[in-house]
Amino acid sequence: MADTSMQIAAPASPWVVRVRSGLSVARRVPKIPTAVLLVLMIFAIFGQWIAPHSPVAVDMANSFAPPVWHEEGTASNLLGTDKLGRDIFSRLIRGARVSLSLSLFVIALGGGVGVAVGLISGYAGGKLDAVLQRGIEVILAMPTILVALVFVFAVGRSFESVILILSPFLAARFARIVRGETLSVRERDFVAIAKVIGTPTWMILLRHILPNVFNTIIVLATLEVGHLILLESSLSFLGVGVPPPQPAWGLMVADGREFLTSAYWITLFPGLCILAAVLSLNLFGDWLRDTLDPRRRQL
Amino acid sequence: MVKYIGFRIFQALLGLWFIATLVFILSRSIGDPAEVFTARNSGVDAREIMAAKLGLDRPVHEQYLKFLGQLVRLDLGDSVSNGIPVTQILVERMPATFTLGLVALIFALALSLPLGILGAVYRDSAIDWIAKVLAFLGQSMPPFWSGIMLIILFAVVWEMLPPAGKGGWQSYILPGFTLGWGVMAGMVRLVRSSMMDVLDSDYVAMARAKGLPEAVVIGKHALRNALLPVLTYSSLVLGAFMNGSVVVEQVFAWPGIGTSAVQSVVRRDFPVIQGVVIVFGSFFILINLLVDIMYAVIDPRIKYTN
Numbered sequence: 348m349a350d351t352s353m354q355i356a357a358p359a360s361p362w363v364v365r366v367r368s369g370l371s372v373a374r375r376v377p378k379i380p381t382a383v384l385l386v387l388m389i390f391a392i393f394g395q396w397i398a399p400h401s402p403v404a405v406d407m408a409n410s411f412a413p414p415v416w417h418e419e420g421t422a423s424n425l426l427g428t429d430k431l432g433r434d435i436f437s438r439l440i441r442g443a444r445v446s447l448s449l450s451l452f453v454i455a456l457g458g459g460v461g462v463a464v465g466l467i468s469g470y471a472g473g474k475l476d477a478v479l480q481r482g483i484e485v486i487l488a489m490p491t492i493l494v495a496l497v498f499v500f501a502v503g504r505s506f507e508s509v510i511l512i513l514s515p516f517l518a519a520r521f522a523r524i525v526r527g528e529t530l531s532v533r534e535r536d537f538v539a540i541a542k543v544i545g546t547p548t549w550m551i552l553l554r555h556i557l558p559n560v561f562n563t564i565i566v567l568a569t570l571e572v573g574h575l576i577l578l579e580s581s582l583s584f585l586g587v588g589v590p591p592p593q594p595a596w597g598l599m600v601a602d603g604r605e606f607l608t609s610a611y612w613i614t615l616f617p618g619l620c621i622l623a624a625v626l627s628l629n630l631f632g633d634w635l636r637d638t639l640d641p642r643r644r645q646l
Numbered sequence: 647m648v649k650y651i652g653f654r655i656f657q658a659l660l661g662l663w664f665i666a667t668l669v670f671i672l673s674r675s676i677g678d679p680a681e682v683f684t685a686r687n688s689g690v691d692a693r694e695i696m697a698a699k700l701g702l703d704r705p706v707h708e709q710y711l712k713f714l715g716q717l718v719r720l721d722l723g724d725s726v727s728n729g730i731p732v733t734q735i736l737v738e739r740m741p742a743t744f745t746l747g748l749v750a751l752i753f754a755l756a757l758s759l760p761l762g763i764l765g766a767v768y769r770d771s772a773i774d775w776i777a778k779v780l781a782f783l784g785q786s787m788p789p790f791w792s793g794i795m796l797i798i799l800f801a802v803v804w805e806m807l808p809p810a811g812k813g814g815w816q817s818y819i820l821p822g823f824t825l826g827w828g829v830m831a832g833m834v835r836l837v838r839s840s841m842m843d844v845l846d847s848d849y850v851a852m853a854r855a856k857g858l859p860e861a862v863v864i865g866k867h868a869l870r871n872a873l874l875p876v877l878t879y880s881s882l883v884l885g886a887f888m889n890g891s892v893v894v895e896q897v898f899a900w901p902g903i904g905t906s907a908v909q910s911v912v913r914r915d916f917p918v919i920q921g922v923v924i925v926f927g928s929f930f931i932l933i934n935l936l937v938d939i940m941y942a943v944i945d946p947r948i949k950y951t952n
Contacts (some may be wrong), residue, residue, distance in 0.1 A: 481657060481660070484657070484661075485660065485661045485664050488661050488930050488931050488934055489665065489927055489930065490885070490888050490889045490892075490923075490927065490930055492892050492893065493888075493889070493892060493907060493922065493923050493926050493927075494668075494923065496892070496907060496908070496911055496919065496923075497672060497919055497920070497923050498672070500911050500916075500919060501672045501673075573786065577786075577788055580788050580790075581788060581789075581790060581893050584788070584790045584893065584896075585892070585893065585908055585911075586908075586911070586912070587911065597788065597790070600788070600790060600791050600794065601790075604794065607794065607798055607802065608798075608802055614791070614794055615795075617791075618787075618788060618791030618792075618794070618795065621787075621791065622783075622786055622787050622788070622791070625786040625787075625788075626783070626786035629782060629785060629786055630782070
């Protein structure tokens, strides 16, 4: 442990300690999940310069081309093409952007609202807390996929409508956990002192309580991105997610279903992408939780 | 406790009302409701008949009360694609969804109990790792994709099991496993951690000190106490199955409620979707209610005072 060696050695200046502990945390980062997530992020951000083809360019003459390791495969279409001759690899790269950006929007919107509701509910207590909690329980008791199915049916299929319908469910999950944390932070001495010297409530929430629940929020957000990617791909698979020709991974799996025996690659690779992304996020989130927030092992 | 149970029932009714109202608002806010409730290419006549039937010339609050009144009498309207009452469609399809959920629960328990127990007893052993890997995979794999991959392996390549549809007992294996795998992850973790808590307890140490054989200590003293949270979780899992069944039924062409929900989206058959959401939502709320009541009755440590 770094702590014991610190006690024996001459006291180091604070920034040295900080750099050392930062380095020792960085060394323990789970390597494979972090690498997978970095690659996906690079795909999502710089995809248009990496992808060999346009993800939506149709080339009927080149439909159902197999991956490069098959005899008829070519290096031009590394992972083969689909029934319209679109390049699977390029579509996967664009799919990373669709999945990640959608999840981040939902985290920002739903997570932001959820954190605010959780802070207020936990800090205020009393009737306001009771009302907010009942509302959250109702949302958590609804079957997500079905409600999303109806909603998208009603307002039409678009990137925005998927964000709008997934956000309340995420907000409810965030609010419940942030409220629980707020309840315990609220009782600490520094909050009582801040109250005594007349700090306005909003400032107590932002300066004293939020920083103390921040680790929990970060861990929860990481784990929820994985959950959201699964939900989004399920909706895409059912035909109520991001509309075509945008290449969402779930939609690509659905596209390949008719050709399972003749062209397995259309279905196999997008599924592997979802698996790799969600698995890495879960492993990374677990590690983050153990590092930042060891009390919440059950999260 | 009676007060608490009464409050929970009130809360459940509130949830039901909320879902019904949400469906009502959605159905009335998306363009002309007469068009929403009729088939896509129906003529002016059909729309006028539907408008009269829905009472669209009446004020909104009267329409709303009429809608709630019909719900209470379990009248969910007729399907616009084949004219069959929605209640009848749902009652016909309910058993398929329910048995699939039951099979999935059996799969999940049959896998997670031994893996979780052995993982807790032999910590960090090979079996503990296998359990972890299976759990992480189940948690991270999209069920629609793992279902398809299982079809390729077991139905197409090895030709051991039917690829889709509901038939003999063999047809339950693939969809049941696909649905169960997703919740197995949480269950393994729960069995393992609650078993570890119990194994560290004083009464297990006492049983060991008495010189009882290890099998008796684990099987009789530890397991019984570790199973309580698992049983509670199992009942909550039924709710997760309803979410999953929409996707899994679609993959395996299973003739259940989930499939009819997706089909009706494709056909723009609003009364059926509305019915499915109300039925699934009610079921979800009912399960949560029963679990909470069960908790209050079984566990005397929990005190419910406001």
